[in-house]
Amino acid sequence: MPLIDLIAGARPNFVKIASIIEAIKEAQARGSDLRYRLVHTGQHYDRSLSGSFFKDLGIPSPGVNLEAGSGTQAEQTGAIMVRYEKLLTASSSDLTLVVGDVNSTIACAIVARKLGIPVAHVEAGIRSGDWTMPEEINRVVTDSISNWFFTTSEWAGENLRRSGVDVSRIFFVGNTMVDTLLRHLPRLRPPSCWTEHNLARGHYFVLTLHRPSNVDERSHLLETVREVATGAQGGLVIFPIHPRTRKVLGESVQGELPENLILVEPLRYLEFNFLVKNAKAVITDSGGITEETTVLGVPCLTLRDSTERPETVSIGTNELVGSDPGRIKPALARVIKGLWKKGSIPALWDGNAGHRIVGVLENLRTLI
Numbered sequence: 234m235p236l237i238d239l240i241a242g243a244r245p246n247f248v249k250i251a252s253i254i255e256a257i258k259e260a261q262a263r264g265s266d267l268r269y270r271l272v273h274t275g276q277h278y279d280r281s282l283s284g285s286f287f288k289d290l291g292i293p294s295p296g297v298n299l300e301a302g303s304g305t306q307a308e309q310t311g312a313i314m315v316r317y318e319k320l321l322t323a324s325s326s327d328l329t330l331v332v333g334d335v336n337s338t339i340a341c342a343i344v345a346r347k348l349g350i351p352v353a354h355v356e357a358g359i360r361s362g363d364w365t366m367p368e369e370i371n372r373v374v375t376d377s378i379s380n381w382f383f384t385t386s387e388w389a390g391e392n393l394r395r396s397g398v399d400v401s402r403i404f405f406v407g408n409t410m411v412d413t414l415l416r417h418l419p420r421l422r423p424p425s426c427w428t429e430h431n432l433a434r435g436h437y438f439v440l441t442l443h444r445p446s447n448v449d450e451r452s453h454l455l456e457t458v459r460e461v462a463t464g465a466q467g468g469l470v471i472f473p474i475h476p477r478t479r480k481v482l483g484e485s486v487q488g489e490l491p492e493n494l495i496l497v498e499p500l501r502y503l504e505f506n507f508l509v510k511n512a513k514a515v516i517t518d519s520g521g522i523t524e525e526t527t528v529l530g531v532p533c534l535t536l537r538d539s540t541e542r543p544e545t546v547s548i549g550t551n552e553l554v555g556s557d558p559g560r561i562k563p564a565l566a567r568v569i570k571g572l573w574k575k576g577s578i579p580a581l582w583d584g585n586a587g588h589r590i591v592g593v594l595e596n597l598r599t600l601i
């Protein structure tokens with residue numbers, strides 16, 4: 234009866250892990266004896282970034298919450314490592330499964346591997362090539378010590394093979410974030426700003442910004458936000474604001490911003506994706522959102538110079554507009570004129586990645 238630790242710590246992790254838990258539960262209902270322990274590292278602790286996701290996505294309460302909290306990169310990663318090591322020392326697992334590229338991912342992978350517990354990485358092999366991103370370091374280090382690799386694209390598998398990973402350890406399974414989106418599409422519901430601001434399908438934009446490179450310097454952040462607002466040519470721009478971004482802007486910033494820019498608190502999963510699905514376009518520096526807009530067929534402008542998810546650009550609706558705010562208005566003008574590409578869906582982004590992962594885990598049981 235192998236016990237698998239499922240590690241989740243930050244908002245995008247919860248979305249990815251939800252589909253894996255669903256698939257394990259379905260396998261259990263068919264008689265499988267796979268067991269899991271859901272470990273919440275506590276990297277995100279606000280209700281808006283954590284609790285509401287568990288509720289909206291029907292994720293069971295975590296078996297363990299390490300309550301590591303915020304801090305510098307080293308403080309946060311170190312706190313998670315110390316606490317996860319204590320947990321494993323008191324009560325071990327047979328496999329640690331980590332998802333994505335956040336600090337919780339690298340921290341728990343290192344701890345498990347050093348205690349001789351095999352590590353599986355979901356969303357392995359993606360690379361931005363941008364070493365200023367903490368996530369890129371997290372990806373490379375996690376992949377360099379993982380035993381099993383679940384990938385969202387053939388390209389990710391190529392990256393792993395080129396770095397010396399044996400093909401027998403790589404499983405191209407698709408995208409668990411897409412599983413969760415497709416599963417919950419019928420349940421999406423409008424947030425309160427939908428009626429408050431009389432929003433209508435295709436007549437507003439959604440903006441999200443949280444990367445240190447875009448938000449940590451206030452003047453650059455304000456310039457970016459203003460370019461988006463003027464580029465929207467009078468259309469409303471809904472801006473759910475991440476705590477990191479809120480701290481930089483301050484509580485009373487609305488007066489410094491154009492009137493068509495509507496600041497709202499971080500939204501729940503079902504409400505955020507309702508807004509995205511019905512938006513004219515999304516402007517973002519998130520990676521996960523570029524996958525969701527690709528699946529929903531909504532134009533996406535990425536305010537970064539690189540992406541670890543190139544298929545959202547080559548196949549999907551995403552375009553790298555870059556970090557220079559001067560490039561935002563011309564890109565939005567193309568959206569407004571109806572000149573944006575249509576895009577299609579990458580291979581295996583079909584809602585079944587979680588099932589494929591659990592299928593592989595069932596077969597790996599003899600090895601773990």
Ligand code: UD1
Pocket residue numbers: 243244245276277278279280282283303304309334335336337367368443475476477
């Ligand atoms: C983290 C991930 C990022 C992911 C993002 C999704 C890393 C390195 N970064 O970034 O890849 O895209 O989550 O949201 O793991 N804070 C709160 N409440 C919370 C959590 C954080 O107020 O519940 C504040 C803290 O003061 C902290 C700041 O937000 O200083 C940033 O949080 P942190 O977890 O360090 O990284 P994120 O920017 O959220």
